[in-house]
Amino acid sequence: PKTMMPGDTLQMTMVSEVTNSGFPNSGFGRELVYNGNFFSGGIPEMGYDPGAEINSDEDRRKYDLPEKPEDLPPHDDPKGQRTLLFVDDADLIDFEAVVSTVPSQIAVAPGYLQKEWTEGDRRYFHYIQDTPIQSFFTFVSAEYEVLKDEATLPDGQKVAIEIFHHPKHKYNLDRFLQSYKDGLTYFSETYGNFQFRQMRLLEFPRYAGFAQSFPNTVPFSESFGWVADFSDPNDFDYVYYVTGHELAHQWWGHQITPNNTRGSNLTSEALAEFSALILTERRYGKDNMKRFLKDELDDYLRGRSNEGKKENVFINCNRPYQWYNKGSLILYGLRDLIGEQAMDSALHKFNQEFGLREEPPFPGSSDLYKHLKAATPDSLQYYLDDTWNKITLYDNRAETVEARKVGDEEYEITLKIRSQKLYADETGKESDGTYEADYIDIGVFAADDQDENGRDRVNPLYLEKHRVKPGESTITIRVKGEPEKAGIDPYNKLIDRIPDDNTQDVDIG
Numbered sequence: 001p002k003t004m005m006p007g008d009t010l011q012m013t014m015v016s017e018v019t020n021s022g023f024p025n026s027g028f029g030r031e032l033v034y035n036g037n038f039f040s041g042g043i044p045e046m047g048y049d050p051g052a053e054i055n056s057d058e059d060r061r062k063y064d065l066p067e068k069p070e071d072l073p074p075h076d077d078p079k080g081q082r083t084l085l086f087v088d089d090a091d092l093i094d095f096e097a098v099v100s101t102v103p104s105q106i107a108v109a110p111g112y113l114q115k116e117w118t119e120g121d122r123r124y125f126h127y128i129q130d131t132p133i134q135s136f137f138t139f140v141s142a143e144y145e146v147l148k149d150e151a152t153l154p155d156g157q158k159v160a161i162e163i164f165h166h167p168k169h170k171y172n173l174d175r176f177l178q179s180y181k182d183g184l185t186y187f188s189e190t191y192g193n194f195q196f197r198q199m200r201l202l203e204f205p206r207y208a209g210f211a212q213s214f215p216n217t218v219p220f221s222e223s224f225g226w227v228a229d230f231s232d233p234n235d236f237d238y239v240y241y242v243t244g245h246e247l248a249h250q251w252w253g254h255q256i257t258p259n260n261t262r263g264s265n266l267t268s269e270a271l272a273e274f275s276a277l278i279l280t281e282r283r284y285g286k287d288n289m290k291r292f293l294k295d296e297l298d299d300y301l302r303g304r305s306n307e308g309k310k311e312n313v314f315i316n317c318n319r320p321y322q323w324y325n326k327g328s329l330i331l332y333g334l335r336d337l338i339g340e341q342a343m344d345s346a347l348h349k350f351n352q353e354f355g356l357r358e359e360p361p362f363p364g365s366s367d368l369y370k371h372l373k374a375a376t377p378d379s380l381q382y383y384l385d386d387t388w389n390k391i392t393l394y395d396n397r398a399e400t401v402e403a404r405k406v407g408d409e410e411y412e413i414t415l416k417i418r419s420q421k422l423y424a425d426e427t428g429k430e431s432d433g434t435y436e437a438d439y440i441d442i443g444v445f446a447a448d449d450q451d452e453n454g455r456d457r458v459n460p461l462y463l464e465k466h467r468v469k470p471g472e473s474t475i476t477i478r479v480k481g482e483p484e485k486a487g488i489d490p491y492n493k494l495i496d497r498i499p500d501d502n503t504q505d506v507d508i509g
């Protein structure tokens, strides 16, 4: 054998077989089932994979192994910057696949279908991805029915949409489709053009409950809404939301390919979750966002209270509760403060600088931070610093809310509120912040009613940002219409230790 030199080419033939012999005591092979398969492995990776090492501190102590470092390399680590987070075997690759399956099934891999044929008792599919992608792909095959549609991007480019589903699972196809159509248009005009000519969604059985975004190809579990009942208009439309999240990964994850440094996964997961939140806001309205924000907040608070080691600041995030839940919340909060235009333009510029890079350095969390910082005015830099470089919590609450009628349908409201910003260290130890005042929403609401779809609707009579100082404040506001509730940060845009005491019923004297 000869040593391979840089630039050399080597053809390799691999024969890979997966066998389940007998029934294990726990776990099961779910890749291959009677009516299909979902298979992402089968091709050996190059080199050494530290991800497969024993992880738990306890087990490592038992075997006399040193503690494993928790964090990825620092943001400016040259090797980290030139290595991709999802797969370190290669930078972007050319991808071509010929897949065969049984005649009753359709087999799918990333890329555009070139040809389909039958040979013997096998059905063949030939796919080519004609632009470079990460070495991150999957093979799915099943007895599918396919819903075909099309989206037109703002520049006129057409995108073929294909939804591969179990023939009986047609209940929510319109929700998946709507999310793809809305997202393809909105994300393209906001973050930069969609990079493919097709976008696919593929149902797989509920033996696993997740969705995952490969290039133009998204496997999506049966248990994530294919057979869900959404007849109550107040049910959380997670089909629309999760589909939006996975689609957003085509930008955040596939155009922006995170590097292997501390916190870089936020450029994929936090931006995908944030983009899904915005897509949902556009469909359900700004004033109906509390339930979504509250979910993210509760998940973040639960995550940090169950933290077993240390909580990293966001720019170095290393846990799902940080990159999904804290991430979407603080990006939403930033957009709310600096405005939609400034936020969109920062994300667009970030994608312009780093999107679809074939050569390193690849982007990390500090690259996104730099663009957001440039878009944030001096008066609001405190928020960016608090949310990215510190662990910041608020203790906001409404103490009393009184109102008196001062005219025809006019009311004067007096709110007594209390506010305090706190900083936590990585072990959760808190101390009060010292600051002059922060921008926080003050809101007064009429009674909820229902919109034309029978969905509960929030009716703000007043919602404005005030500079709220720490401690107690009294705020007086006049509104038109009968107030029912009022308070501080009513939509839970800030990370608040106790989000439920932010509003109070109005006492009309």
Ligand SMILES: [Zn+2]
Residues within 6 Å of the ligand: 245, 246, 249, 268, 269, 272
């Ligand atoms: Zn994701």
